[in-house]
Amino acid sequence: MDYKFRVQCPACKAFYRCKLEDYNSTELNPDGTIAIAIRPDTCHHFFMVYLDAKLNARTTQLITEAKVDISLIRSDPENLLQKEKDLNEKHQEALKRGDHAHVDELWQELKRVRKEITRVGLD
Ligand SMILES: [Zn+2]
Known part of the structure:
Protein backbone atom coordinates (compact mmCIF):
# COMPACT_ATOMS: atom_id res chain seq x y z
CA MET A 1 0.00 0.00 0.00
CA ASP A 2 1.16 3.51 -0.81
CA TYR A 3 0.92 6.05 1.92
CA LYS A 4 0.30 9.28 0.09
CA PHE A 5 -1.24 12.52 1.20
CA ARG A 6 -1.51 16.12 0.08
CA VAL A 7 -0.76 19.05 2.26
CA GLN A 8 -0.70 22.82 2.04
CA CYS A 9 2.18 24.67 3.63
CA PRO A 10 0.70 26.91 6.37
CA PHE A 15 0.44 22.54 -2.12
CA TYR A 16 2.59 19.45 -1.83
CA ARG A 17 2.14 15.82 -2.73
CA CYS A 18 3.77 13.61 -0.12
CA LYS A 19 4.53 9.94 0.17
CA LEU A 20 5.57 8.28 3.39
CA GLU A 21 8.69 6.22 2.93
CA ASP A 22 9.71 3.34 5.18
CA TYR A 23 6.32 3.77 6.72
CA ASN A 24 5.57 1.62 9.72
CA SER A 25 1.92 1.50 10.71
CA THR A 26 2.92 0.83 14.33
CA GLU A 27 3.86 4.49 14.51
CA LEU A 28 0.20 5.41 14.28
CA ASN A 29 -1.71 6.63 17.30
CA PRO A 30 -4.33 4.17 18.57
CA ASP A 31 -7.05 6.06 16.68
CA GLY A 32 -5.13 5.75 13.40
CA THR A 33 -3.98 9.35 13.25
CA ILE A 34 -0.39 10.45 12.98
CA ALA A 35 1.51 13.73 13.27
CA ILE A 36 4.48 14.21 10.97
CA ALA A 37 7.00 17.02 10.75
CA ILE A 38 7.93 17.94 7.17
CA ARG A 39 10.15 20.47 5.47
CA PRO A 40 9.60 20.69 1.71
CA ASP A 41 12.75 21.28 -0.33
CA THR A 42 10.94 23.92 -2.34
CA CYS A 43 9.93 26.39 0.35
CA HIS A 44 11.98 25.16 3.36
CA HIS A 45 9.17 25.94 5.77
CA PHE A 46 9.02 23.50 8.64
CA PHE A 47 5.62 22.35 9.79
CA MET A 48 3.59 19.59 11.42
CA VAL A 49 0.86 17.90 9.49
CA TYR A 50 -1.80 16.01 11.41
CA LEU A 51 -3.23 13.17 9.35
CA ASP A 52 -6.42 11.29 10.10
CA ALA A 53 -6.76 7.50 9.75
CA LYS A 54 -7.37 7.89 6.00
CA LEU A 55 -4.24 10.00 5.61
CA ASN A 56 -6.16 13.19 4.99
CA ALA A 57 -4.33 16.23 6.27
CA ARG A 58 -6.58 17.67 8.97
CA THR A 59 -4.46 20.52 10.23
CA THR A 60 -1.00 21.92 9.85
CA GLN A 61 1.07 23.90 12.28
CA LEU A 62 4.16 25.90 11.55
CA ILE A 63 7.11 24.90 13.71
CA THR A 64 9.35 27.60 15.07
CA GLU A 65 12.97 26.72 15.17
CA ALA A 66 14.43 28.48 18.16
CA LYS A 67 17.71 27.96 19.86
CA VAL A 68 16.72 26.28 23.10
CA ASP A 69 18.94 25.25 25.94
CA ILE A 70 17.38 22.09 27.33
CA SER A 71 18.39 20.23 30.44
CA LEU A 72 16.75 17.11 31.76
CA ILE A 73 15.33 17.44 35.26
CA ARG A 74 14.41 13.82 35.62
CA SER A 75 12.35 11.32 33.73
CA ASP A 76 8.97 10.50 35.21
CA PRO A 77 8.00 7.18 33.61
CA GLU A 78 5.26 6.56 36.16
CA ASN A 79 3.79 10.00 35.59
CA LEU A 80 3.94 10.70 39.32
CA LEU A 81 3.33 14.44 39.01
CA GLN A 82 0.15 13.84 37.01
CA LYS A 83 -0.93 11.22 39.56
CA GLU A 84 -0.39 13.75 42.36
CA LYS A 85 -2.45 16.36 40.51
CA ASP A 86 -5.32 13.90 39.89
CA LEU A 87 -5.31 12.69 43.50
CA ASN A 88 -5.27 16.26 44.77
CA GLU A 89 -8.37 17.09 42.71
CA LYS A 90 -10.16 13.96 43.89
CA HIS A 91 -9.20 14.74 47.46
CA GLN A 92 -10.60 18.28 47.19
CA GLU A 93 -13.84 16.94 45.69
CA ALA A 94 -14.20 14.34 48.46
CA LEU A 95 -13.63 17.09 51.05
CA LYS A 96 -16.35 19.21 49.43
CA ARG A 97 -18.75 16.24 49.44
CA GLY A 98 -17.94 15.49 53.07
CA ASP A 99 -17.06 11.96 52.01
CA HIS A 100 -14.78 11.15 54.97
CA ALA A 101 -13.98 7.55 54.02
CA HIS A 102 -12.66 8.70 50.66
CA VAL A 103 -10.93 11.78 52.08
CA ASP A 104 -8.77 9.54 54.29
CA GLU A 105 -8.13 6.98 51.59
CA LEU A 106 -7.10 9.64 49.06
CA TRP A 107 -4.98 11.45 51.59
CA GLN A 108 -3.02 8.25 52.34
CA GLU A 109 -2.53 7.64 48.62
CA LEU A 110 -1.49 11.26 48.10
CA LYS A 111 1.08 10.96 50.90
CA ARG A 112 2.46 7.80 49.31
CA VAL A 113 2.77 9.45 45.88
CA ARG A 114 4.39 12.57 47.39
CA LYS A 115 6.90 10.40 49.24
CA GLU A 116 7.72 8.67 45.95
CA ILE A 117 8.08 12.05 44.21
CA THR A 118 10.56 13.16 46.86
CA ARG A 119 12.38 9.84 46.68
CA VAL A 120 13.01 10.10 42.92
CA GLY A 121 13.83 13.82 43.19
CA LEU A 122 10.94 15.25 41.16
CA ASP A 123 9.97 17.83 43.76
ZN1 LIG B 1 6.07 26.94 2.54
Whole structure:
Protein backbone atom coordinates (compact mmCIF):
# COMPACT_ATOMS: atom_id res chain seq x y z
CA MET A 1 0.00 0.00 0.00
CA ASP A 2 1.16 3.51 -0.81
CA TYR A 3 0.92 6.05 1.92
CA LYS A 4 0.30 9.28 0.09
CA PHE A 5 -1.24 12.52 1.20
CA ARG A 6 -1.51 16.12 0.08
CA VAL A 7 -0.76 19.05 2.26
CA GLN A 8 -0.70 22.82 2.04
CA CYS A 9 2.18 24.67 3.63
CA PRO A 10 0.70 26.91 6.37
CA ALA A 11 3.31 29.62 5.69
CA CYS A 12 3.45 30.06 1.91
CA LYS A 13 0.24 28.16 1.00
CA ALA A 14 1.99 25.97 -1.57
CA PHE A 15 0.44 22.54 -2.12
CA TYR A 16 2.59 19.45 -1.83
CA ARG A 17 2.14 15.82 -2.73
CA CYS A 18 3.77 13.61 -0.12
CA LYS A 19 4.53 9.94 0.17
CA LEU A 20 5.57 8.28 3.39
CA GLU A 21 8.69 6.22 2.93
CA ASP A 22 9.71 3.34 5.18
CA TYR A 23 6.32 3.77 6.72
CA ASN A 24 5.57 1.62 9.72
CA SER A 25 1.92 1.50 10.71
CA THR A 26 2.92 0.83 14.33
CA GLU A 27 3.86 4.49 14.51
CA LEU A 28 0.20 5.41 14.28
CA ASN A 29 -1.71 6.63 17.30
CA PRO A 30 -4.33 4.17 18.57
CA ASP A 31 -7.05 6.06 16.68
CA GLY A 32 -5.13 5.75 13.40
CA THR A 33 -3.98 9.35 13.25
CA ILE A 34 -0.39 10.45 12.98
CA ALA A 35 1.51 13.73 13.27
CA ILE A 36 4.48 14.21 10.97
CA ALA A 37 7.00 17.02 10.75
CA ILE A 38 7.93 17.94 7.17
CA ARG A 39 10.15 20.47 5.47
CA PRO A 40 9.60 20.69 1.71
CA ASP A 41 12.75 21.28 -0.33
CA THR A 42 10.94 23.92 -2.34
CA CYS A 43 9.93 26.39 0.35
CA HIS A 44 11.98 25.16 3.36
CA HIS A 45 9.17 25.94 5.77
CA PHE A 46 9.02 23.50 8.64
CA PHE A 47 5.62 22.35 9.79
CA MET A 48 3.59 19.59 11.42
CA VAL A 49 0.86 17.90 9.49
CA TYR A 50 -1.80 16.01 11.41
CA LEU A 51 -3.23 13.17 9.35
CA ASP A 52 -6.42 11.29 10.10
CA ALA A 53 -6.76 7.50 9.75
CA LYS A 54 -7.37 7.89 6.00
CA LEU A 55 -4.24 10.00 5.61
CA ASN A 56 -6.16 13.19 4.99
CA ALA A 57 -4.33 16.23 6.27
CA ARG A 58 -6.58 17.67 8.97
CA THR A 59 -4.46 20.52 10.23
CA THR A 60 -1.00 21.92 9.85
CA GLN A 61 1.07 23.90 12.28
CA LEU A 62 4.16 25.90 11.55
CA ILE A 63 7.11 24.90 13.71
CA THR A 64 9.35 27.60 15.07
CA GLU A 65 12.97 26.72 15.17
CA ALA A 66 14.43 28.48 18.16
CA LYS A 67 17.71 27.96 19.86
CA VAL A 68 16.72 26.28 23.10
CA ASP A 69 18.94 25.25 25.94
CA ILE A 70 17.38 22.09 27.33
CA SER A 71 18.39 20.23 30.44
CA LEU A 72 16.75 17.11 31.76
CA ILE A 73 15.33 17.44 35.26
CA ARG A 74 14.41 13.82 35.62
CA SER A 75 12.35 11.32 33.73
CA ASP A 76 8.97 10.50 35.21
CA PRO A 77 8.00 7.18 33.61
CA GLU A 78 5.26 6.56 36.16
CA ASN A 79 3.79 10.00 35.59
CA LEU A 80 3.94 10.70 39.32
CA LEU A 81 3.33 14.44 39.01
CA GLN A 82 0.15 13.84 37.01
CA LYS A 83 -0.93 11.22 39.56
CA GLU A 84 -0.39 13.75 42.36
CA LYS A 85 -2.45 16.36 40.51
CA ASP A 86 -5.32 13.90 39.89
CA LEU A 87 -5.31 12.69 43.50
CA ASN A 88 -5.27 16.26 44.77
CA GLU A 89 -8.37 17.09 42.71
CA LYS A 90 -10.16 13.96 43.89
CA HIS A 91 -9.20 14.74 47.46
CA GLN A 92 -10.60 18.28 47.19
CA GLU A 93 -13.84 16.94 45.69
CA ALA A 94 -14.20 14.34 48.46
CA LEU A 95 -13.63 17.09 51.05
CA LYS A 96 -16.35 19.21 49.43
CA ARG A 97 -18.75 16.24 49.44
CA GLY A 98 -17.94 15.49 53.07
CA ASP A 99 -17.06 11.96 52.01
CA HIS A 100 -14.78 11.15 54.97
CA ALA A 101 -13.98 7.55 54.02
CA HIS A 102 -12.66 8.70 50.66
CA VAL A 103 -10.93 11.78 52.08
CA ASP A 104 -8.77 9.54 54.29
CA GLU A 105 -8.13 6.98 51.59
CA LEU A 106 -7.10 9.64 49.06
CA TRP A 107 -4.98 11.45 51.59
CA GLN A 108 -3.02 8.25 52.34
CA GLU A 109 -2.53 7.64 48.62
CA LEU A 110 -1.49 11.26 48.10
CA LYS A 111 1.08 10.96 50.90
CA ARG A 112 2.46 7.80 49.31
CA VAL A 113 2.77 9.45 45.88
CA ARG A 114 4.39 12.57 47.39
CA LYS A 115 6.90 10.40 49.24
CA GLU A 116 7.72 8.67 45.95
CA ILE A 117 8.08 12.05 44.21
CA THR A 118 10.56 13.16 46.86
CA ARG A 119 12.38 9.84 46.68
CA VAL A 120 13.01 10.10 42.92
CA GLY A 121 13.83 13.82 43.19
CA LEU A 122 10.94 15.25 41.16
CA ASP A 123 9.97 17.83 43.76
ZN1 LIG B 1 6.07 26.94 2.54
